[in-house]
Amino acid sequence: xxxxxxxxxxxxxxxxxxxxxxxxxxxxxxxxxxxxxxxxxxxxxxxxxxxxxxxxxxxxxxxxxxxxxxxxxxxxxxxxxxxxxxxxxxxxxxxxxxxxxxxxxxxxxxxxxxxxxxxxxxxxxxxxxxxxxx
Amino acid sequence: xxxxxxxxxxxxxxxxxxxxxxxxxxxxxxxxxxxxxxxxxxxxxxxxxxxxxxxxxxxxxxxxxxxxxxxxxxxxxxxxxxxxxxxxxxxxxxxxxxxxxxxxxxxxxxxxxxxxxxxxxxxxxxxxxxxxxx
Amino acid sequence: xxxxxxxxxxxxxxxxxxxxxxxxxxxxxxxxxxxxxxxxxxxxxxxxxxxxxxxxxxxxxxxxxxxxxxxxxxxxxxxxxxxxxxxxxxxxxxxxxxxxxxxxxxxxxxxxxxxxxxxxxxxxxxxxxxxxxx
Amino acid sequence: xxxxxxxxxxxxxxxxxxxxxxxxxxxxxxxxxxxxxxxxxxxxxxxxxxxxxxxxxxxxxxxxxxxxxxxxxxxxxxxxxxxxxxxxxxxxxxxxxxxxxxxxxxxxxxxxxxxxxxxxxxxxxxxxxxxxxx
Numbered sequence: 001x002x003x004x005x006x007x008x009x010x011x012x013x014x015x016x017x018x019x020x021x022x023x024x025x026x027x028x029x030x031x032x033x034x035x036x037x038x039x040x041x042x043x044x045x046x047x048x049x050x051x052x053x054x055x056x057x058x059x060x061x062x063x064x065x066x067x068x069x070x071x072x073x074x075x076x077x078x079x080x081x082x083x084x085x086x087x088x089x090x091x092x093x094x095x096x097x098x099x100x101x102x103x104x105x106x107x108x109x110x111x112x113x114x115x116x117x118x119x120x121x122x123x124x125x126x127x128x129x130x131x132x133x134x
Numbered sequence: 135x136x137x138x139x140x141x142x143x144x145x146x147x148x149x150x151x152x153x154x155x156x157x158x159x160x161x162x163x164x165x166x167x168x169x170x171x172x173x174x175x176x177x178x179x180x181x182x183x184x185x186x187x188x189x190x191x192x193x194x195x196x197x198x199x200x201x202x203x204x205x206x207x208x209x210x211x212x213x214x215x216x217x218x219x220x221x222x223x224x225x226x227x228x229x230x231x232x233x234x235x236x237x238x239x240x241x242x243x244x245x246x247x248x249x250x251x252x253x254x255x256x257x258x259x260x261x262x263x264x265x266x267x268x
Numbered sequence: 269x270x271x272x273x274x275x276x277x278x279x280x281x282x283x284x285x286x287x288x289x290x291x292x293x294x295x296x297x298x299x300x301x302x303x304x305x306x307x308x309x310x311x312x313x314x315x316x317x318x319x320x321x322x323x324x325x326x327x328x329x330x331x332x333x334x335x336x337x338x339x340x341x342x343x344x345x346x347x348x349x350x351x352x353x354x355x356x357x358x359x360x361x362x363x364x365x366x367x368x369x370x371x372x373x374x375x376x377x378x379x380x381x382x383x384x385x386x387x388x389x390x391x392x393x394x395x396x397x398x399x400x401x402x
Numbered sequence: 403x404x405x406x407x408x409x410x411x412x413x414x415x416x417x418x419x420x421x422x423x424x425x426x427x428x429x430x431x432x433x434x435x436x437x438x439x440x441x442x443x444x445x446x447x448x449x450x451x452x453x454x455x456x457x458x459x460x461x462x463x464x465x466x467x468x469x470x471x472x473x474x475x476x477x478x479x480x481x482x483x484x485x486x487x488x489x490x491x492x493x494x495x496x497x498x499x500x501x502x503x504x505x506x507x508x509x510x511x512x513x514x515x516x517x518x519x520x521x522x523x524x525x526x527x528x529x530x531x532x533x534x535x536x
Binding site for chain 1: 142145146147148149150151173174175176177178179180181183184185186188189190191192193210211212213214215216217218221
Binding site: 317 | 413414416417418441445447451452453457458459460461481485
């Protein structure tokens with residue numbers, strides 16, 4: 001998982017935007033990361049950008065899936081739904097905790113909680129459905 | 135709208151990632167843009183990244199809302215749901231068409247179609263609910 | 269389509285709750301119905317119940333899919349997202365307009381607008397992703 | 403909560419469809435129910451109907467909210483998203499576990515897990531955003 005994480009976060013493609021996320025724990029369908037909200041992650045209101053939140057939900061849950069059952073190849077996304085519960089201002093350290101809920105024949109169902117590390121309050125909650133690759 | 139668009143796309147914050155989108159038309163609650171999919175927008179499969187799609191849905195619908203009724207101040211996001219219908223490979227020109235469906239007292243409801251410019255096929259469809267600012 | 273519609277709306281199973289919907293038009297992946305909101309469809313606030321709206325989105329889009337390409341067998345639902353834009357009070361006649369956006373190898377993507385027939389205002393908008401049956 | 407539950411499940415309006423759900427536990431923003439899947443809850447495939455699942459997500463999370471902080475008045479729904487992970491065949495006993503994630507000034511955020519009582523497998527997961535009443 002550390003290797004996958006390294007490749008994703010050092011990319012030149014859009015994956016680069018999560019480059020400052022740090023892998024904390026994971027494996028067996030789960031991936032937990034931390035990230036400090038900095039200017040590059042923010043909207044004009046100087047809080048975590050909703051598109052950045054969505055990108056974290058997408059990528060960290062994909063890494064979680066890749067660790068499921070000793071390696072599950074991810075395919076393209078089918079659906080992503082994100083509830084934004086509370087803003088995360090500049091310098092907040094956020095925890096992104098992605099879980100694999102189910103892996104069927106064709107689809108994987110993933111769930112992600114984004115919380116404020118200090119207060120444990122939920123910032124966002126995401127549901128992500130993906131095809132499984134081949 | 136051209137001014138808003140300029141400010142958003144030239145930002146140093148996360149809005150910068152839509153910097154290559156071009157404003158095509160808009161006003162009165164609508165905003166239509168185009169963008170060519172390049173490496174910086176892609177996932178490892180070399181198609182438009184789901185997080186980039188989400189960021190386009192978020193930002194372009196927010197700009198659409200800002201043009202509603204001669205200027206509606208946007209607030210934070212409440213919910214965003216995105217269906218990913220078809221991949222957009224490298225060099226595809228995509229059209230992002232955001233519409234304001236309803237502006238109530240507290241919330242605005244927005245809808246976004248992302249299509250392949252050449253084939254007119256849907257790539258993604260987003261629903262975005264936002265607070266209205268004050 | 270009239271036959272499918274008849275079978276669905278006369279059922280003893282949960283499909284029965286849409287029994288008062290009337291087929292207006294459809295075919296080729298689309299299905300348009302009308303229904304007057306009565307007590308049996310309402311919540312305690314005497315407006316269309318969110319669960320009833322969800323059931324209309326589910327069923328009418330499934331009938332739309334069944335008419336796609338001279339008959340597409342529907343499978344189980346993968347995801348359904350509904351935005352509730354405005355309440356529909358007792359006796360409102362609503363129009364349910366379901367469209368097939370895409371039919372891939374495994375999944376079908378459907379979209380449903382629920383509007384107030386008199387005012388044309390949007391009451392709800394649904395996105396529905398389904399497996400295709402076999 | 404027992405009283406609220408009784409009123410909801412004995413209604414003549416659409417709430418009646420959850421009449422066979424039994425309250426197991428709850429209070430302080432949470433509500434846990436059980437229900438055996440019978441013909442009246444099923445689709446033509448003789449599994450729990452997606453619209454019935456949506457109605458359970460809607461109603462049980464609303465009852466959970468009503469118990470939050472010694473009584474929070476629920477308003478209308480803003481958004482509901484449901485992932486359908488696995489079918490629940492006839493006679494399955496399902497557990498519906500609804501939690502209040504956050505109650506802000508205007509909106510409440512709720513989450514619902516629907517599981518198979520015997521196997522503990524997830525059948526569906528719902529996210530529900532509601533206005534708070536007044």
